[in-house]
Amino acid sequence: MKILALGAAGFIGSHLTHRLLKEGHIVTAVDLQSEKVAEDLDHAHLTFLRQDIRSPAWDLDGMVRDADLVIDLIAYANPGLYLRIPLEVFRLNFLENLKIAEACVRHGKRLIQFSTCEVYGRTAASLKNAAVADPEDPIHATFSEDTSEYILGPVAKHRWIYSCAKQLLERVLHAYGLEQGFNYTIIRPFNFIGPKIDFLPQKDDDIPRVFSFFMDALLNGTPMKLVNGGVNRRCYTYIDDAIECTYRIVENHGGVCDRQIVNIGSPYNEVSIRQMAETMREIYAARFRDPAVPLPEIISVPGEEFYGEGYDDSDRRIPDITKARTLLGWEPVWGIHDTLETTMRYYVSERRNAATTCNG
Numbered sequence: 001m002k003i004l005a006l007g008a009a010g011f012i013g014s015h016l017t018h019r020l021l022k023e024g025h026i027v028t029a030v031d032l033q034s035e036k037v038a039e040d041l042d043h044a045h046l047t048f049l050r051q052d053i054r055s056p057a058w059d060l061d062g063m064v065r066d067a068d069l070v071i072d073l074i075a076y077a078n079p080g081l082y083l084r085i086p087l088e089v090f091r092l093n094f095l096e097n098l099k100i101a102e103a104c105v106r107h108g109k110r111l112i113q114f115s116t117c118e119v120y121g122r123t124a125a126s127l128k129n130a131a132v133a134d135p136e137d138p139i140h141a142t143f144s145e146d147t148s149e150y151i152l153g154p155v156a157k158h159r160w161i162y163s164c165a166k167q168l169l170e171r172v173l174h175a176y177g178l179e180q181g182f183n184y185t186i187i188r189p190f191n192f193i194g195p196k197i198d199f200l201p202q203k204d205d206d207i208p209r210v211f212s213f214f215m216d217a218l219l220n221g222t223p224m225k226l227v228n229g230g231v232n233r234r235c236y237t238y239i240d241d242a243i244e245c246t247y248r249i250v251e252n253h254g255g256v257c258d259r260q261i262v263n264i265g266s267p268y269n270e271v272s273i274r275q276m277a278e279t280m281r282e283i284y285a286a287r288f289r290d291p292a293v294p295l296p297e298i299i300s301v302p303g304e305e306f307y308g309e310g311y312d313d314s315d316r317r318i319p320d321i322t323k324a325r326t327l328l329g330w331e332p333v334w335g336i337h338d339t340l341e342t343t344m345r346y347y348v349s350e351r352r353n354a355a356t357t358c359n360g
C-alpha cells in the first residue's frame with residue numbers, strides 16, 4: 001500500500017514507520033524533525049517530508065489523494081503541555097487533525113486516527129461519595145471502547161482540554177461515518193513505552209512523560225518526584241506489542257476494523273507511579289548503576305507545584321482489550337519488568353554513547 005503517515009517521526013510513528021517499511025509498504029512520512037526515523041531515511045520506499053502541517057502552504061489534499069491509507073499520529077500528548085499551552089493543544093489536536101480527517105472524507109480514503117485513553121478520564125470509584133462496594137475492584141477502572149462513560153474534571157482543570165479535543169475529534173469521525181459512510185479506525189493507546197519515548201529533560205521547563213523524568217533522575221542522581229505521592233495507576237504497554245496490534249489494524253483483514261474504536265494496551269501491566277519509580281530504581285541499581293552517581297531518593301511533590309495551576313489526573317485506567325483480541329487475535333506479551341528494563345537500557349546506552357562522543 002501507499003501510506004501517508006503524519007507525525008511519523010514521533011515515538012509511536014517512528015516504530016510504526018519502521019514496521020511498515022519492513023512489510024513492504026511505500027511510506028510518505030511527514031513530521032517536523034527526522035531524528036527518530038534516522039535509521040530508515042535511506043530506505044528506497046520512504047519519502048520523508050519535513051513539514052509543519054499547520055502551515056497553510058502545504059499540499060494536504062494532494063498527499064491524501066495519492067495515498068491508499070492515511071495514518072494520523074499528530075498530537076501534543078504530554079500533560080505538561082495541556083497545562084502550559086491549552087489553546088495550542090486544542091488547535092493541533094482538534095482543528096488541525098480535523099482538516100486531515102476532512103481531506104480523507106473528500107477523497108474517500110481510509111483513516112487510522114490515533115486518539116488516547118485520556119478520553120475515558122477518571123474512574124467512577126474516584127468520585128467523592130462514590131457508591132461502589134469495592135473501590136479497588138479493577139472492574140471500576142476497566143474501560144471499554146463502546147460502553148464506558150467518560151468522567152472529566154471541571155473547565156478550571158485545564159488538563160482535560162486534551163481529552164475533550166480528542167473526544168470531539170472521535171465524535172466527528174463517527175458522525176462522518178454515519179452520514180457519509182466515511183471509513184476510519186480510532187486507536188486509543190494506553191501508555192505505550194519503549195526506546196525513543198521522549199527526550200530526557202534538558203532545561204527546567206522541559207516536561208516530558210514520567211518515564212523520562214525518572215530515567216533522568218537515575219542517570220543524574222537527582223530526586224525521583226512522585227506527583228501527589230504517585231498513587232495514580234497506569235498500564236504500561238511495550239511498544240513492540242503496540243506496533244503488532246497497530247499493524248493488524250493497518251492490514252484490516254476482512255474490514256474488521258472499519259468504523260471501529262480499538263483500545264491498545266496491556267491490562268496485565270498495571271502499576272502505581274510509586275511502584276514504577278521503585279521498580280526502575282531497583283532495576284537501575286542491579287543492572288545499570290554508575291557507582292560514581294548516588295541512587296536517587298524518591299520524594300512526593302504537590303501536582304500544582306510540579307505542573308502548575310489547572311492540574312488534575314486520571315486516577316486509574318485499565319484497557320478492556322476484548323475487541324483487539326476478538327477482531328485481531330492480538331494479545332500483549334511483554335511484562336512490566338522487561339518493558340521497563342528494555343526501555344531503560346536504551347536510555348543508558350544513549351547516555352554512554354553521548355559521553356563517548358563528547359570525550360572522543
Ligand code: UGA
Pocket residue numbers: 077078079080116117118162189190191192208209210211213214225226227228230232234273313314
Ligand atoms: C499521557 C497522555 O496524556 C496520554 O494521552 C497518553 O496516552 C499517555 O501519556 C501515554 O504515554 O500513553 P499520562 O499517563 O498522565 O498521560 O502521562 P505522564 O506524564 O507520564 O504521567 C503519568 C503519571 O505520572 C501522572 O500521574 C503524573 O502526575 C505522574 N508523574 C509525572 C510523576 O509522578 N512524576 C513525574 O516526574 C512526572
